Amino acid sequence: MVKNILNEENFEKLQAAINENRNKKGALMPVLHEAQKIFGCIPLEVQKRISEELSVPLSEIYGVVTFYSQFTLESRGEFVIGVCLGTACYVKGAQPIIDKISELTGTKVGKTSADGKFTLEATRCIGACGLAPVLTVNEDVYGRLVVADIPEIVKKY
Amino acid sequence: MDKITLTIDNIKVEVPSNYTVLEAAKTAGVDVPTLCYMKKVNEIGACRVCVVEVEGNRNLQASCVFPVAEGMVVKTNTKKVREARKATVELILSNHNRECLTCARNKSCELQSLSEELNISSVPFVGERTETTIDQESPSIVRDSSKCILCGRCVNVCKNVQGIGILDFTNRGFETEVSPAFGKSMKDAPCIYCGQCIVACPVAALREKEDIERVWDAIEDKDLHVVVQTAPAVRAALGEEFGHPIGTRVTGKMVAALKRLGFDKVFDTNYAADLTIMEEGHELLHRIQEGGVLPLITSCSPGWVRYCEFNYPEFLPNLSSCKSPHQMMGAVVKSYYAEKHNIDPKKIFVVSVMPCTSKKSESARPELAVKGMKDVDAVLTTRELAKMIKQARIDFNRLEDAEFDPALGHYTGAGVIFGATGGVMEAALRTVAEVLEGKSIEAIDYHMVRGVEGIKEAEVTVGGKTIKLAVAHGTAMAAKLLDMIKSGEKQYHFVEIMGCSGGCVTGGGQPHVPAKVKMDCDIRIERAKALYEEDTQMQYRKSHENPLIKEIYDNFLGKPNSHKAHELLHTHYTARDKY
Structure with missing residues (x-):
């Protein structure tokens, strides 16, 4: 069950972040970083509030949110699985791995599973080419993978 | 320097x-x-x-x-x-929808001209194309990202000149698209439909929603009595479409062309502008004398009205309740004119030729109707009229000048200058000053409200009373002015606001002028000159002196702001939520 992130408490935290940054030049970026942390994503309702408070057009905020990959419009799962699709991982067979995870978790790349547990992401090179192909689940790193390793990893979470 | x-x-x-x-x-x-x-x-x-x-x-x-x-x-x-x-x-x-032959901007496209000038004879880069969106949901503006070249002109005109920011770059890299937030339709964004994005666009990624076919069909329909009216600013720019220099006034040829197109009657919105002055001028007098909400703010510009509804709803009581002139004209045509000439108003089809894209959305507002009949049935931009004239193969430049049909075609210089920033204010002053002074006034050129400065202020003393005035054009300037009024820093009796910088002469429906030409020609000034020139040549230059205006009050409306006038010529506004 996905919990309601758009609650009063979170909006109060957002307001505090806005107040703290309001008079700074380029206040939008730090506020968006805070918003992403507070809500786990930056949906329409949150962008609207930021737009009104900072007097920045909604289209501009949406433009920034969709430009930077650290901001997301939809909430992310409890576990974020990042499969590296950098060159080394890709040639070592990252694609079948990502397909397998997608199948097991019922999650498409870039999306979150219906139960809110997993988010599946294809990442750029994460700098662990020696371990290729590699994936991360939140802070955990798994390397030198083959497709057969995947069910066990997914089961752990 | x-x-x-x-x-x-x-x-x-x-x-x-x-x-x-x-x-x-x-x-x-x-x-x-x-x-x-x-x-x-x-x-x-x-x-x-x-x-x-x-x-x-x-x-x-x-x-x-x-x-x-x-x-x-x-x-x-x-x-x-x-x-x-x-x-x-x-x-x-390589990533542009190159359907030039059937494109709305065929022969007025800056990318097309550039390709020709740079001698581009092939497009060697073949490959993937960005996914595209066509948004045709709004009554005024079509957004077609297959034509967009991501130059950012629309983004910056909307954000900085208009102070709105409906459009921006979204996503990144190859997927970049200029779009409203969340990929919404322009209809679901707080867009005022001013069309400044359209006149900024070098290609056809933003264009007006065309109504040409509907108008042709109406002309063709033998049962319909098709009346066309033209806004003042149209005559100041239509000539550009036929090779005339910017600022050439083509009133007579425009009327002749409209008659050739097959409209049953050709009327001038200026007549209704005179009517607007009578209603709005008396509304101002009433508010000043009776302690009504001040400043009174003009309501002729539908872009500005929408802006106010979205962004400054607290000023809605300040807006004049007057309908905009072309809506008044529609209402008068379907009542007074229909009655006088014994025509069934249900069989009258009113077409407005406007310099404006927001007028398209305005005419669709449900409250702008009388007895279930829309005041105005179709709105064409100046550009669309030019297309119809070309389609009909009329040799525009060889047309003999013609006159508007006399029934609702007489107008004053005051009506003409409505098309430029400061014009509505000046026209109102010409009438209000005489009412307050109780006598005819010779000096009627109010130069302090003319010109293209973003905010203009003036004070005039008439009948022993000092009236404080301000004029703003372009909604970013309007916002600046309203903020000063809100904070109490400034106080006025009467404020004119037009949604577009320069007023209607540079509205979103006017002929395209390449950015190159705009580099050393301020088209706001050049086109306005054409209107001020027509003003000086008119027999009457004050709205209340228009014989047809006297006639409609004597025979039909009674007096300004009468019950009947309110029923036909006035409207109301609605605060609107953004997104």
Whole structure:
């Protein structure tokens, strides 16, 4: 069950972040970083509030949110699985791995599973080419993978 | 400003030290191509079409943002420059929907002209295309991303000149799309439909929603009595579509063309502008004398009205309850005119030719109707009228001047100047001053409210009373003025606001003028001159002196702001939520 992130408490935290940054030049970026942390994503309702408070057009905020990959419009799962699709991982067979995870978790790349547990992401090179192909689940790193390793990893979470 | 000397293509030229290389080239008579550049609106060096070689610089420089320096040596026509420009435009074209033959901007497209000028004969880059969106849901504006070249002109005109920011770059890289937030339709964003994005767009990525076919069908329908009216600003710009210089007034030819197109009657919105002055002028007098809500703010510009509804709902009681002139005209045609000429109003089809795209949305407002009949049935922009004239193969320049149909075609100089910023204010003053003074006034040129300064202020003393006035054009300027009124910093009796910078003459429905031409021609000033010129030539220059206006009050409406006038000529407004 996905919990309601758009609650009063979170909006109060957002307001505090806005107040703290309001008079700074380029206040939008730090506020968006805070918003992403507070809500786990930056949906329409949150962008609207930021737009009104900072007097920045909604289209501009949406433009920034969709430009930077650290901001997301939809909430992310409890576990974020990042499969590296950098060159080394890709040639070592990252694609079948990502397909397998997608199948097991019922999650498409870039999306979150219906139960809110997993988010599946294809990442750029994460700098662990020696371990290729590699994936991360939140802070955990798994390397030198083959497709057969995947069910066990997914089961752990 | 200090002057510096530089050399461009072996030509020595002296220019102010704050010039860009592009401006210096212009001074030297050297033509550098541009695409994303739009003077004072979009100077971002994004498209790289204006690149030049600057001696001592390893890379080519975007001349539109590169500052001049003493002794600089610039070359604009080398092999390196030509090849770079060509490759840049070829890359743009590789991801552009090249359906030029059937495009709304065929022959008025800046990208098309540029391709021809750069001698581009093929597009060598074949490959993937960005996914595209066509948004046709709004009553005024169509957004077609398959044509968009991501120059950012619309983004910056909307954000900075209008202070709204409906459009922006979304996503990144190959997926970049200029769009409203969350990919919403323009209809679901707080867009005021001013169409400034359309006149900024070099291609057809933004264009008006055409109503041409519906109007042709109405003309064809023998059962319908089709009445057309033209706004003042149309005559100041239509000629451009037929090769006339900017600022040429083509009133007589325009009327002749409309008659040739087959409209049953050709009326002038100026007549209704005179009517507006009678209603609005008396509304002002009433509010001043009876202690009503002040300042009274004009309501002729539907873009401004929408802006107010979205952004400053607290000022809605200040808005004049007067309908905009073309809506008044529609209401009068379907009541007074229909009655007088014994025509069934249900069989009357009113077409408005407007310099404005927001008028399309305005005419669809449900409250702008009387007895279930819409005041206005179709709105065409000046550009659409030009298309119809071309389609009908009318040789516009050889037409003999014709006169508006007399039933509702007489107007005053006051009505004509409605099309320029400050014009509604000046027209109102000409009438209000006489009412307050109780006698005829000779000095009726109110120069202090003319011109293109963003906010103009004036005080006039009439009948022993000082009236404080302000005029703003472009909604960013309107916001600035309203904020000052809200904070109590400024107090006025009467405020004129028009949604577009320059007023209707530079509305979103006016003929396209390439950014290149706008670089050294302020079209707001040139087109306004045409209207002020017509004003001086009119027999009557004050709205209340228009014989037809006297007639409609004597025979039909009673007096200004009467019950009947309210029923037909006044309206109300609604606060609207953004998104």
